Amino acid sequence: MGLLAGEGQILWACIGAALAVCANLLLRPLVRAINRQPSENSELASTYSIAFICRSMDGPRVRKNLIGALSSVSDVELVEVSEAPGDDGSHVNVCATISAHKPRGIAIESIVFGLAREPGVVRSDWRLSTPNE
Numbered sequence: 001m002g003l004l005a006g007e008g009q010i011l012w013a014c015i016g017a018a019l020a021v022c023a024n025l026l027l028r029p030l031v032r033a034i035n036r037q038p039s040e041n042s043e044l045a046s047t048y049s050i051a052f053i054c055r056s057m058d059g060p061r062v063r064k065n066l067i068g069a070l071s072s073v074s075d076v077e078l079v080e081v082s083e084a085p086g087d088d089g090s091h092v093n094v095c096a097t098i099s100a101h102k103p104r105g106i107a108i109e110s111i112v113f114g115l116a117r118e119p120g121v122v123r124s125d126w127r128l129s130t131p132n133e
Helices: 002-006 012-037 056-071 105-116
Strands: 048-053 075-085 092-099 121-129
Touching: 002 012, 012 075, 048 056, 048 105, 056 092, 056 105, 105 121
Parallel strands: none
Antiparallel strands: 048 092, 048 121, 075 092
16 A cells, blocks of 8 residues: 555555455454354363472471462362372472363473472472373
8 A cells, every 4th residue: 555655546545545444343353253262172171290309307398388389370270299208218209280271381380490499309390291191
């Protein structure tokens, strides 16, 4: 339309601009209707696994803080929390499995990072499991 206006074709430039504005206004309801439709994967829950290795005496505190932190995240269901002795006897493995219908990787990363900085935590890890796993 700018080219038409620059060439002196003001009438055609105005018609083209009017058509562009009308197309945007008339197609907006269609775009909104399409965006409201749920995607095919929205019904599938994502499963996240979280694991900490910490000193035996810090295991209950890490487990309690993990449960508390996960309870503050919306749209997350705590499936399982376990605490098992480590290989050397001086450490424990604190593990959690959670399910979420929305992506929650950033929130989980924040929780794991925060708990990994607590005294006694030796190692932390989390991963997203695909629905087929």
